[in-house]
Amino acid sequence: MGEAERAGPQGGEALLFLTDEQLRQGIEAMFFAYRGFTADPDRILATLSYGRAHHRAIHFIHCVPGTTVNNLLSILGVTKQSLNRVLRTLIADGLVESRVGRLDKRERHLYLTERGEGLERQLSDAQRARMRQAYRQAGPEAVAGFRKVLEAMMDSEQHRQYRALRDSR
Amino acid sequence: MGEAERAGPQGGEALLFLTDEQLRQGIEAMFFAYRGFTADPDRILATLSYGRAHHRAIHFIHCVPGTTVNNLLSILGVTKQSLNRVLRTLIADGLVESRVGRLDKRERHLYLTERGEGLERQLSDAQRARMRQAYRQAGPEAVAGFRKVLEAMMDSEQHRQYRALRDSR
DNA sequence: ACTTTACGTCAGCCTTGTTGACATTCCAAG
DNA sequence: CTTGGAATGTCAACAAGGCTGACGTAAAGT
Secondary structure: OOOOEOOOOOOOOOOOOEOHHHHHHHHHHHHHHHHHHHHHHHHHHHHOOOOHHHHHHHHHHHHOOOEEHHHHHHHHOOOHHHHHHHHHHHHHOOOEEEEEOOOOOOOEEEEEOHHHHHHHHHHHHHHHHHHHHHHHHHOHHHHHHHHHHHHHHOOHHHHHHHHHHHHOO | OOOOEOOOOOOOOOOOOEOHHHHHHHHHHHHHHHHHHHHHHHHHHHHOOOOHHHHHHHHHHHHOOOEEHHHHHHHHOOOHHHHHHHHHHHHHOOOEEEEEOOOOOOOEEEEEOHHHHHHHHHHHHHHHHHHHHHHHHHOHHHHHHHHHHHHHHOOHHHHHHHHHHHHOO
16 A cells, blocks of 8 residues: 555546545545534534533434443443443433333333433524535535535444434434 | 434535434444444554554654644644643654754754554554555445545645645655 | 752542453353 | 243443643744
């Protein structure tokens, strides 16, 4: 590795010449953009002494109400102990409700309370505003390409989860 | 906010209808893709009991050899105490060299040693391989769009730093 | 001479990741 | 039916890596 590259592995794909320098720019763009991506929610969360972990939990509980702890675990890709600490504070603060499963009493089904939905709204409004601004500035074709590259960057497992969430709506 | 949106703030921009749902998908794509983006270096770093903080320092010292601590600080956006902890271990392990400035002796200029360059190479090879695969799979137009959206997502300060790095090569 | 700048370090805190130990519940084999 | 194992979730303790604040030192600037 190290030299310019030609050809692609997928038969019908376009020929692409990718220098290390072009790739490095993509890497740095990801780094800086992700900081921008999380900046607005981070500011809101800081005022409530919550962190990104709380945001992630709130986001996915909102998307899949009634999800179990185990399911949330596999989406977030952390240990159950780590998630539990976050959930405990969110439950204590009355943002999340945990209901014992009816069929399987070992399971806990998670729901946002009204206050939880309120915070979710506040956070996702901020993040969507940034996203909307970026999408508009870049234009519709750029957005399609953006999504395409991001999907290609995921591990297969992540891609599966991404589509699962997408299709569950 | 909350309903579909029309029109763009920039005069000549294309008309874009962006539903909350489309924006939410973009947000989740960023989340999952960033995990994929860091997965390969993380695996390598774990075997050396280093973390992402070390990776970031190594990356930018490689890009801007001889950079000062203060400069690195502003790029990484962390406190000097935080950075210093990481730098101390990298210097102790012989991956980074810190030279007193010739003109201004207060400054420390940072360089990767040969071993440091070796690790940088290993980490960036892994990350570039993922990037190259994603770029090829998505195609050249998608790549252009990808970069465009990421740049639009940065804060102005981040965008400034991104371009500064870009232009310094 | 005094102030400011650049850097290092110590102490202590918080968030968020980890592993280990444990309780509860379910299920299936005996 | 009982019992042992698997699945689910909770609590405890630790580590990494952020943060703030205080302080020291050396060099530059005024």
